[in-house]
Ligand code: HDD
């Protein structure tokens with residue numbers, strides 16, 4: 061198999077694909093992790109409904125993580141080894157979190173009723189642990205795995221920040237998927253976490269350039285600075301706009317209940333673009349770039365062929381599943 | 396070597412994770428097809444018994460699938476956290492294979508799983524059947540890709556080494572590497588047998604309790620007949636598999652047979668305690684010329700022995716014993732399945748003697764044991780290589796220290812023990828409740844449809860909306 065593209069393009073394409081799947085993962089699994097964390101605040105009855113709202117989707121959502129990490133593994137094997145050995149502990153804890161919440165979905169409904177609350181706890185605790193670990197990993201990654209005390213504090217902040225961000229998307233998902241009193245509560249949850257999310261994004265955006273001269277230069281050089289200005293401005297506008305939107309009384313027909321979710325998705329995408337722009341073309345801050353880390357062009361070409369055909373199909377049937385389970389969440393049944 | 400050697404710990408951790416993971420694919424691969432079968436049988440005959448069977452086993456499927464997914468996600472991180480050397484050396488071959496698994500199989504099964512499980516009332520019947528088919532096909536496809544990779548690690552072909560890194564030269568040869576067809580067949584059959592005995596065992600347990608319903612009898616019969624049909628095929632394929640291994644990995648066969656010396660007239664060792672220190676067997680009980688006959692089809696056939704591979708062969712005892720456990724269970728399966736098929740033909744399910752039903756109950760998880768034993772033979776038998784002739788296990792290990800691995804290993808083991816216990820407990824609970832078991836997800840009773848306990852059963856169903 062010979063490469064059918066100039067070989068130096070391939071790593072760029074794969075970095076893009078990897079970024080896309082990680083972004084999709086963060087938004088999609090973000091909402092179901094967020095719902096998991098919010099489940100603690102709900103009554104038994106509401107909790108069942110919240111779980112039902114993500115039941116048909118969570119498995120496919122997590123598959124984007126498998127794809128993202130898989131692309132890192134197959135396209136940039138060296139970086140994959142280095143990043144994951146550095147993040148050994150948070151990865152192990154995150155996996156335990158993912159295991160607990162994934163199986164709690166099933167067990168909470170199938171185990172002896174007196175044990176149900178254990179699985180509810182596992183569902184909440186697993187979701188929280190997963191979100192915190194991912195945030196911690198994000199922080200550690202941004203800092204290039206610095207181990208100093210200040211760095212650890214920053215990572216803890218990032219952990220809390222991402223967890224809040226997930227709760228925010230989760231609340232927006234609930235606004236879209238439920239109705240009545242629970243929907244009103246979800247709107248309140250979204251309102252509170254909206255500002256916390258904005259704060260977290262602001263802190264990370266300010267800290268990153270201060271920590272790296274290269275990143276500082278990328279942002280605050282002219283004319284780039286002007287070209288980039290729309291990103292923070294758009295984010296700020298969306299935050300304010302959404303806050304106003306959340307305060308307005310619910311429409312009778314509930315036709316706009318998808319808006320907060322869409323805005324949350326765009327906000328995550330903007331944050332993601334910011335981080336990606338800061339880092340590109342490095343996979344590990346200032347040390348390893350995508351060309352140094354890439355697998356052989358032959359291997360990348362053969363994966364790319366498959367990806368070109370399969371990715372649209374995957375997106376297509378994911379949309380189909382969301383369409384089939386469209387509308388407000390109701391009881392789920394196997395038959 | 397002290398117990399806290401990081402390499403040893405990483406190996407134990409990998410073995411623990413993959414052993415836990417494989418339990419659930421072994422069930423989901425074949426159970427998906429069984430559910431499709433139940434559904435189609437119901438569609439064609441309209442017989443409620445098939446639907447009853449479907450209703451119970453779809454829940455087992457959902458639970459097993461969730462366990463398979465979460466433990467599988469753990470697996471995909473293992474390569475980076477514990478075996479960075481693996482992808483650095485053979486990533487150009489392993490990478491595309493893993494990528495194709497995710498792209499073609501994982502998304503297929505994950506997306507259509509939602510429709511299969513919860514779409515019953517939301518989509519037309521044929522769409523639901525199609526979704527069931529796609530999920531079953533997805534699990535099988537995923538087994539295909541991962542077995543291709545695993546088999547390539549045993550019998551690598553179609554590559555060249557440049558600058559110490561493996562590069563693919565012939566993808567056709569890589570995918571259809573010499574051991575792949577045998578390992579794939581053997582694994583798919585192992586999955587089918589595991590499910591057959593699970594169906595039969597759980598149904599027999601239910602039947603012993605209160606006779607079950609028509610669905611229980613139907614599942615019992617399906618399980619026993621399927622096992623009776625498949626086990627001879629499995630033994631045949633296993634034999635071919637072993638002959639292929641003799642060609643490509645003679646050291647593994649020597650360890651499986653605990654044959655310390657290359658010679659003719661090698662006996663078939665039935666029992667022994669292989670001793671690496673003296674390089675001989677203690678307390679050997681053997682059939683004269685047996686191994687020569689099986690492997691070379693003549694009493695004088697020369698069978699390679701471990702002396703040819705001194706210092707380069709796998710540890711003997713685990714391979715030897717793993718193989719005997721697997722084959723022993725295989726023979727037992729043959730006995731039980733054929734007896735059962737004969738009894739059911741003669742007297743029907745309700746005429747089965749109780750001792751036979753107890754035998755089926757005892758065999759419920761025999762497929763798991765044989766499958767694990769088989770994988771241990773295969774994988775330990777490959778040592779000291781991770782990829783035969785290309786990469787040694789020790790070279791692939793990462794820089795992570797012993798304490799960290801010991802910590803993560805303890806954590807995983809604790810989680811696995813709890814989950815396995817919960818899984819088995821829930822399996823029996825679902826079986827006890829039968830097709831009236833609580834629905835998998837929140838149930839808000841539909842107007843006028845009260846979720847009641849199964850007939851003839853006293854347990855109050857508090858989980859009407861569990
Ligand atoms: C013979 C079959 C087989 C074997 C040897 C393995 N798997 Fe597996 N795996 C499956 C058969 C399977 C499956 C049947 O496709 C599963 C089980 C249940 C399920 O959901 O899919 C699955 C699930 C599964 C998932 C979750 C997929 C999802 O999100 O839907 C991942 C990431 C992996 N596996 C990864 C691995 C890795 C890295 C392995 C080896 C080192 C491995 N599996 C061995």
Ligand code: HEM
Nearest residue numbers: 406409410413414417541544545770771774775778781788
């Ligand atoms: C699914 C069933 C499998 C089981 C039960 C299994 C079991 C094992 C066991 C017990 C070991 C440890 C051997 C030893 O340390 O002596 C091992 C090693 C290993 N296997 Fe497998 N394996 C399976 C499938 C796979 C697959 C599909 C792959 C690759 C894609 C794989 C890759 C490895 C690697 C990388 C090691 C090295 C670590 C080690 O030596 O412990 N295995 N496996």
Ligand code: HEM
Nearest residue numbers: 578581585588630633634637640722725765766769770773
């Ligand atoms: C009774 C006759 C059987 C024979 C002669 C046999 C033979 C073999 C051999 C030779 C291997 C090792 C192949 C290698 O690594 O090169 C193997 C592996 C294996 N066996 Fe069996 N087997 C038998 C029964 C069973 C049964 C009943 C099951 C499960 C229900 C089973 C499941 C497995 C599995 C999962 C593996 C590991 C994967 C593989 O390499 O295929 N086997 N078997």
